[in-house]
Amino acid sequence: GAVVSQHPSWVICKSGTSVKIECRSLDFQATTMFWYRQFPKQSLMLMATSNEGSKATYEQGVEKDKFLINHASLTLSTLTVTSAHPEDSSFYICSARLLASSPYEQYFGPGTRLTVT
């Protein structure tokens, strides 16, 4: 149980276009999902916390107008990278917290590799 999927697994887009990444909890409901970004050989950096039915909370230094997050249901959160630039190329990973679990349990998706040309 506790499986999280992401779609797409990889995407290549041109500079200036927008890309949407989906994060789904497949067999559980998640009130909270998290979005991370990871550059090569570096740690996962938390970008934002996504709560179902409310606005996302962004970490310091993350542009909320550039990284749009929508948590429309208890099983789906989306991250849209708007007007993408080559420096946005990275590995984006989401995680989901079980509805009624300990607040410290998170389950991670497989990640989405974004390349902006």
Add this chain to the structure above:
Amino acid sequence: SQKIEQNSEALNIQEGKTATLTCNYTNYSPAYLQWYRQDPGRGPVFLLLIRENEKEKRKERLKVTFDTTLKQSLFHITASQPADSATYLCALNNQGGKLIFGQGTELSVKP
């Protein structure tokens, strides 16, 4: 400032030996510390969670210790196998349940 530090150098060991990875932190008082495995191009996979009032936790060939005085956790893999080769991340829970990750240590187990 708050920091989580793991050995940035890759750890190379021989199959069958015990691998020991270190996670040190400063300016945190975490209630939980977690260890994850990450394979190239994949998301992290949860391995073990240890609470601040626990000194040691075991799961099969894995053992984690947590010393809140030293602000350090050690992660051991006994009888290591080539399939254990991966990057291992430690993570702390801060306020609000957010996970803060170390940069990870790459482990390579040679046959």
